[in-house]
Amino acid sequence: MIRFENVGLRYGSGPEVLHDVELSLESGSYHFLVGPSGAGKSSLLSLLYLARRPTRGLVTMFGQDIASAPRSVFPGLRRRIGVVFQDYHLLDHLTTFDNVALPLRVAGAAPGQIRDHVLQLLEWVGLGDKVDVQPPFMSGGEKQRVAVARAVIGQPDLLLADEPTGNLDEAMAERLMRLFEELNRQGTTLLIATHDTSLPRRFLHPVLRLDQGELGHEATP
Amino acid sequence: MKLWRGSSDVPLASDPSARFVPWIIGTMVFLSALVLAVALVLDSAIEQWRLSHSVRLTVEIPAEVAAAGGIDLVVMRLKDLPGVVSVTPLGDDRIAELLAPWIGDNLDLSVLPLPSLIDVEVVSPGALDPAATERLLTDVVPGVRVDDGRRWLEPVRATAGALQVIAAVVLLLIGLASVATVIFMTRTGLSVHSKTIDVLHQVGARDSYVARLFQNQALLLALIGGVPGLGLAALCLMIVRSLAVRLDAPLLPQVAFGAQDWLYLLALPLVAALIGMLTARITVLATLARMP
Numbered sequence: 001m002i003r004f005e006n007v008g009l010r011y012g013s014g015p016e017v018l019h020d021v022e023l024s025l026e027s028g029s030y031h032f033l034v035g036p037s038g039a040g041k042s043s044l045l046s047l048l049y050l051a052r053r054p055t056r057g058l059v060t061m062f063g064q065d066i067a068s069a070p071r072s073v074f075p076g077l078r079r080r081i082g083v084v085f086q087d088y089h090l091l092d093h094l095t096t097f098d099n100v101a102l103p104l105r106v107a108g109a110a111p112g113q114i115r116d117h118v119l120q121l122l123e124w125v126g127l128g129d130k131v132d133v134q135p136p137f138m139s140g141g142e143k144q145r146v147a148v149a150r151a152v153i154g155q156p157d158l159l160l161a162d163e164p165t166g167n168l169d170e171a172m173a174e175r176l177m178r179l180f181e182e183l184n185r186q187g188t189t190l191l192i193a194t195h196d197t198s199l200p201r202r203f204l205h206p207v208l209r210l211d212q213g214e215l216g217h218e219a220t221p
Numbered sequence: 222m223k224l225w226r227g228s229s230d231v232p233l234a235s236d237p238s239a240r241f242v243p244w245i246i247g248t249m250v251f252l253s254a255l256v257l258a259v260a261l262v263l264d265s266a267i268e269q270w271r272l273s274h275s276v277r278l279t280v281e282i283p284a285e286v287a288a289a290g291g292i293d294l295v296v297m298r299l300k301d302l303p304g305v306v307s308v309t310p311l312g313d314d315r316i317a318e319l320l321a322p323w324i325g326d327n328l329d330l331s332v333l334p335l336p337s338l339i340d341v342e343v344v345s346p347g348a349l350d351p352a353a354t355e356r357l358l359t360d361v362v363p364g365v366r367v368d369d370g371r372r373w374l375e376p377v378r379a380t381a382g383a384l385q386v387i388a389a390v391v392l393l394l395i396g397l398a399s400v401a402t403v404i405f406m407t408r409t410g411l412s413v414h415s416k417t418i419d420v421l422h423q424v425g426a427r428d429s430y431v432a433r434l435f436q437n438q439a440l441l442l443a444l445i446g447g448v449p450g451l452g453l454a455a456l457c458l459m460i461v462r463s464l465a466v467r468l469d470a471p472l473l474p475q476v477a478f479g480a481q482d483w484l485y486l487l488a489l490p491l492v493a494a495l496i497g498m499l500t501a502r503i504t505v506l507a508t509l510a511r512m513p
Binding site for chain 2: 049051052053071072074075076078079083089090091093094098102103105106107150154
């Protein structure tokens with residue numbers, strides 16, 4: 001489903017932040033991406049969620065060569081990708097409901113369908129009483145859950161998460177990881193970037209280690 | 222939960238431009254309405270002059286010839302010509318009335334050697350050639366002149382036409398200024414809300430989705446400004462009209478501002494809104510297309 005061959009990435013004329021990355025994510029796979037700060041995890045994720053194109057090498061996602069694909073195909077591809085950003089990327093002027101509904105709304109879903117799905121999901125992530133609250137009035141953990149709900153509402157083929165449990169208490173983190181497990185069982189491909197080295201040990205999925213822009217593969221713990 | 226979404230996915234309503242753009246568009250519509258009204262009045266005046274003179278000729282008989290019975294000879298000759306509908310010699314009262322704007326009301330025609338005038342109505346424009354008619358009548362009564370008004374109407378038409386061109390240029394400039402305003406507003410909005418737009422793109426929004434948010438905002442702002450702008454212009458036009466009907470100016474045609482003219486004016490805010498909407502859309506699509 002996703003294939004990186006000899007991929008390099010640099011910002012402008014700066015140094016290369018990713019070197020010769022080789023990566024293959026099969027449909028339905030589940031990986032953790034680990035590495036120290038500044039290793040290039042966010043850069044690698046940005047290639048995966050199509051925020052940028054590689055400087056060199058071949059990136060193939062859902063059968064599309066990303067380096068040469070026209071902009072017009074990106075919206076369709078992005079609708080198949082859910083992203084949980086470390087800093088949430090929520091829209092402060094929208095309510096919780098509208099933030100979570102965003103992927104469905106841009107895809108043209110019917111209002112009734114949007115309402116049912118969003119309310120159900122917000123209930124599940126424990127934000128049923130925060131439907132009309134805007135992000136500036138929420139705690140970090142609550143924002144994190146809104147971000148997760150927005151990422152999964154469209155039932156994406158690929159789910160990328162950057163430190164998804166970073167601001168959650170232990171119980172909610174556990175619940176969230178169980179949600180990811182369930183999504184994976186239903187066929188969603190997952191890549192979770194984390195500093196938390198306990199997660200790969202607890203959930204027993206293959207680990208990709210990124211260090212100084214180079215990607216290494218580790219066996220399942 | 223609020224079922225009605227009061228906010229757009231991009232918070233354009235809170236931008237500073239949302240406050241000043243309606244004022245600019247309102248001013249543009251106000252000025253456009255006044256300029257368009259002038260152009261329409263000129264057009265109506267030219268048409269009235271053209272209609273009133275295209276089927277009328279004036280025959281001028283020198284005073285000494287008229288006194289010698291020349292009027293009757295000319296009238297008889299004119300009535301025999303094909304295409305002539307009516308031949309009406311103007312009495313002294315009517316001539317005095319025509320001359321009043323220049324030499325006053327208390328006119329004693331007997332002390333002035335004024336020519337006699339005959340108003341000739343023909344069946345259709347061009348039914349009677351003034352030069353050929355003049356030659357024909359000169360054979361009967363020497364010194365007769367035939368005038369179809371073209372001599373003085375042409376410069377008037379040329380002047381009015383030039384004023385209409387100027388009005389069109391002014392309207393074009395107003396339109397361009399409005400377009401520039403919307404382009405500036407839209408580019409500022411795209412810059413201010415770049416992070417929000419990134420999020421929209423990230424969740425799969427097409428450029429056209431983003432463009433729709435901006436074009437709807439431009440449409441709304443143009444209507445908010447345009448409708449009062451037109452209302453103010455209509456008020457000014459009605460004041461001018463009420464003053465104009467009191468004018469004692471017999472040489473000016475009675476120009477009526479018809480229903481069709483009001484429709485043109487009513488269309489102005491809609492045209493402004495349409496131009497604003499399309500400009501915003503094209504600006505967004507062109508700007509986003511340059512993104513990687």
